Amino acid sequence: MNDDEKYLFDLAGYLVLRDVLTTDEVARMNEAIDRHRDQLVPHERQFEGESQTLTSEVRQHWLEGMLAWQRPWCEPFRDLLVHPRIQPYLTEILGGGYRLDHGPSLVAMDKGCAGHYMHGGGVERQDFSQTYMCKFGKIYCGLTVVEFMLADEGPGDGGLAVIPGSHKTNFPMPQSLHLYEQYAEYVVEIHCRPGDAVIFSEATTHGTLKWQGDHQRRTMIYKYSPRFQAHAPGYHQATFPDYVDDMTPEQRQLLHPPHG
Numbered sequence: 001m002n003d004d005e006k007y008l009f010d011l012a013g014y015l016v017l018r019d020v021l022t023t024d025e026v027a028r029m030n031e032a033i034d035r036h037r038d039q040l041v042p043h044e045r046q047f048e049g050e051s052q053t054l055t056s057e058v059r060q061h062w063l064e065g066m067l068a069w070q071r072p073w074c075e076p077f078r079d080l081l082v083h084p085r086i087q088p089y090l091t092e093i094l095g096g097g098y099r100l101d102h103g104p105s106l107v108a109m110d111k112g113c114a115g116h117y118m119h120g121g122g123v124e125r126q127d128f129s130q131t132y133m134c135k136f137g138k139i140y141c142g143l144t145v146v147e148f149m150l151a152d153e154g155p156g157d158g159g160l161a162v163i164p165g166s167h168k169t170n171f172p173m174p175q176s177l178h179l180y181e182q183y184a185e186y187v188v189e190i191h192c193r194p195g196d197a198v199i200f201s202e203a204t205t206h207g208t209l210k211w212q213g214d215h216q217r218r219t220m221i222y223k224y225s226p227r228f229q230a231h232a233p234g235y236h237q238a239t240f241p242d243y244v245d246d247m248t249p250e251q252r253q254l255l256h257p258p259h260g
């Protein structure tokens, strides 16, 4: 993570990284998802709230469980846990030994699909697990999101949107902004090509705009925490799930419970 990227991440709460995945990696993931499309689950209506701008009869579809899929389908998703382009960023902002907190999850959206209200940021995050701080030139993040784009997300398509700088806000978000009904000029729609990645603090206010693209939106979401911290219950309630035995030691390291 170079000095420009540290400045931008601290300023805005997110970074867009171009060409993180090869065309082949994107194609392998899309093929694996196509093979499991019968497992896509419609998203609950609660994520649009009462919003007049985000609601739709066309539901988002989510898919999980990729790490446990049969080989070769699990492989590209396991590889993302230890992707060499992403690791230096997470090490810098989360510290060594960071953990997969929850995910991976696919969000798939067809034309006209419902969004997700603006959430996170400022005083909404009273829980330290989702904090953002910068002290003595060092960034400290709690829950941190990496989105890997598997389809084009161009101007006017909708999809991921953030409020730059909102990871440092001090006042409650107006309800009309939460519902994306007012102050749209403060919300930035993120534009990506397949293979790009976006890293953002969960404390950066973000959401999903209604999908207007003719093609299906596909983004893979991985959420990480520092090694000593958990937001979600994790993968290790009593014992590790069986598929962990079949992972590399480097991949398995990411599924460890919080520790000092």
Ligand SMILES: O=C(O)CCC(=O)C(=O)O
Binding pocket: 107, 116, 147, 159, 160, 161, 206, 207, 208, 219, 221
């Ligand atoms: O659709 C997206 O890219 C954002 C999803 C989101 O807001 C979340 O997982 O918290």
